[in-house]
Each structure stands twice: as C-alpha cells, then as structure tokens.
Amino acid sequence: MNAATLLTRLYPPPVRDRWGDDISHEVSASGIRSWPDTLAGAARLWLHPGDWPETFAGQTRRVLTVALFALTAATGLLLRSAEPSTTLTADIRHPATSLWLVPLLLGIVLAAPLPPLSGAALRNLAADALRTLAAPTAAVVALCLTAWSGIAEHLTGFAGTAAVTYYWLTLGFVALRLCVLVARISRTATLPTTRRLSTALLHIGTALALAASQNLLAAVRTALRPGSLTETLALGFLAATAISVGHDLRQQRA
Template identity: 80%
Template structure:
C-alpha cells in the first residue's frame, strides 16, 4: 500500500468518496513534503463534520455514530493501559471519583442506534452480533482459561512477553469488533438525529474532560510521574475532539 493511499484512507468516508482520487494524486505528486499537510487536513475534517458532503442521506450521522463508539473504545483501552488511578474509578463504592462516567454513559445512550422493534430485525441483529463477536469471545475465553489455570504466573522471558502481547491484542480485537457491530447495526437502525448526536458528543466530551481534570488534580502536590500526566493529556485530547466535533455538528442545523 502506497503512502498516498494510506493517507487518503485517513479522511472521512464521504470526503474519500468525493475527493479521494484527487487527494491521492496530489499527495503522490508532491511526495513526502505533503504528508504533514495531508495528516492535518484529515484531522481538521474529522473535527468539522458540518463540512462533509453526503453521498446518501444520513451518511454523516452514521459515520459519527460509529466514530463516537470508537472514541469510547479508545478511552477504555487508554484507561486500561495506564497505571490505575484512584482519581478515576468506575464503581458504586467510589461515587465521587466515578462521576465522570455519568455524562459519558448518558452520551453513549443518546448516540446508540436503535434497531426496528420487530422480530425479524431483532433476529438479524442477534445473528450479526453472534457472527461479529464469536471470534473475540473465543479469544477472551482462551485468555481467561489461561489465567485461571495459573499457567500465566509461571511464564518468563519470551513466553511471558507473548502472553502480554496476546492480552493487548485481544483487548484491541474486542474493541474493533464491537465498533464493527455498531457499524453493522447503524446500516439498518434508526440513527440519532443530528441534534441528539451533537448532544451525545458534548456529553461524552464532558465526561472525558472531567476524568482528565480529576486525574490531573490528584497529581497536584505529588511527585510528578509521566504515567498520570500522559493519561490526563490523552483524556484531554479525546475530550477536546468530542466537544469540538459536537459543536461543529450543530452548524448543520443552523
């Protein structure tokens, strides 16, 4: 795969369908010096969905619905990869430090595509879920069986590294497949309205901003550590992305 093709694929689907060939030609002709501009252009367009063309009705809402769930999956992987912080918990026993989950979950609920309430539609969704999640469920089951057997505790060297790699690949695979399922459901489900979707993005961004703030405030007065600071920065960037996209989406209702 050429660099021009890869960079073109970073653009929103509707932009690729309308101008992808021109973007690819321009990147190929300009060479490596155009790569930063191409990356910046892709990022800028993802933050401005009101500027996207539509090749069919509801395309922008469908893409952003899947993107919102992908952003949530990235957040989950980020929090799992970082050193656990008492400032950002997720449990009923710690309501104050779990408060960031309230707007996040509310936003996810607002953005959820709703399949038609019919037996046939529900059967199709169930069949799609089984097909999409069977492989990741098998991978998770194998990982759990390995952990419960106690084998993982005795691994060293390359075997231990391979187990850690398998763990993270499995988590990434699960996240990818869940987003794939959302994309499949969104093809036939009732998508959220533009207003509802923009509100959902703002709520998700608010939850992530709250998590970043809680994590950052907990680090004040303690010895600076790269882990919590990096986690706060990443959560802040994800929050800014969601809030910026949600605000821009509202322009389509103007």
C-alpha cells in the first residue's frame, strides 16, 4: 500500500466513494509536500459531516453511528490504560465521581441502531453477533483463564512482556470487533435520525468534558502526574471532537 492510498483511506467513507480516486491521484502527483494538507483535509471533513456527499440514502448516519461507537471504545481503552483513578469511577458508592457516565450512557442509547423486530431479523442478528464476536470471546476466555490460574503473576522478562502485550491486543481486538458488529447491524437496522445522532454526540462530548474536568481538578489539588495529564488532554480532545461533530449535525438539520 503506497502513501497516497493510505492517506486517502483516512477520509470519511462517503468522501472516498465520491472523490477517492481524485484525492489519491492528486496526492501521488504532488508528493510528500501535499501530505500535511491531505491530513488536515481528512480531519476537517470528519468534523463536518454536513459536507459529505451521499452515494446512498442514510450513508452519513450509518458512518457516524459506527464512528460514535468507535469513539466510545477508544474512551474505554484510554481509561483502562491510565492508572486506577478515584476521580473517574463507575461505582454507585461514589455518585459524584461517576456522574459523567450518565450522559455517556444516554448518548450510547440514543445512537444505538434498532434491528427490525421480526424473528428472521433477530436470528440474523444473533448469527452476525456469533460470527463477529466468537474470536474475541475466545481471546477473552483465554485471558481470564490465565489470570485465574495465577500464572501471570509469576511471569517476568520476555514472558511478562508478551503477557501484557496479549492483554492489550485482546482489549483492542474486542473493541474493533464490537465496532464491526455495529457496522453490520447498521446495514439492516433502523438508524438513528440526524437529530438523535446530534444529541447523542453532544451528550457523549459533555460526558467526556466532565471526565476531563474531574481529572484536571484532581490534578490541580494533588501532585500533577504525566499519566493523569495525558489522560486529561486525550479526554478533552475526544470531547471537543464529539461536540464539534454534534454541533455540525445540528446546524445541518436546522
């Protein structure tokens, strides 16, 4: 795969479907000097779905539905990678630090595609889920069995590094396959309306902004750690992205 093809794949699917060949040809002709502008153009278009063309009805909503769940999966991986924090919890005994989860879960519910309520459709959905999640489920089972056996606690050196690498690859694999499942469901399901998607993105953006604010306040009150600062900046970036896309969708609807 050459650089032009790789850079073209960074653009939203509707844009690639309509102008992908032209973008790839232009990048190939211009060479490396066009790479920064190409990356900036891809980022700008992801933030402004109202500018996307559609090769079929509902394409924008389908892409954004999958992207929203990918953003949520990225958030989960980000929080899991950070040191355990008392500022961002999912514990009913600490409602104040768990408050940011309320708009996050509400956004996920609003964005969920709804499969047709028929026996055949539900059987197809179950079959898709089984095919898509079989491999990650097996990987998670192997991970759990290793953890429960106590072997992982005694691994050092290369074996310890391999175990940690397997752990993170498994989490990433699970997140990827869940997004693939959402993409497959969205082909036949009833997609959320533009209004629902906009509201869902704004809710998720608000949740991530709350999480970033909680982290920042905790960091100011205690010793500032590089890990906590990185997590705060990443949450803030994801929050700004979700809010920007949700605002663009709301303007498009208006």
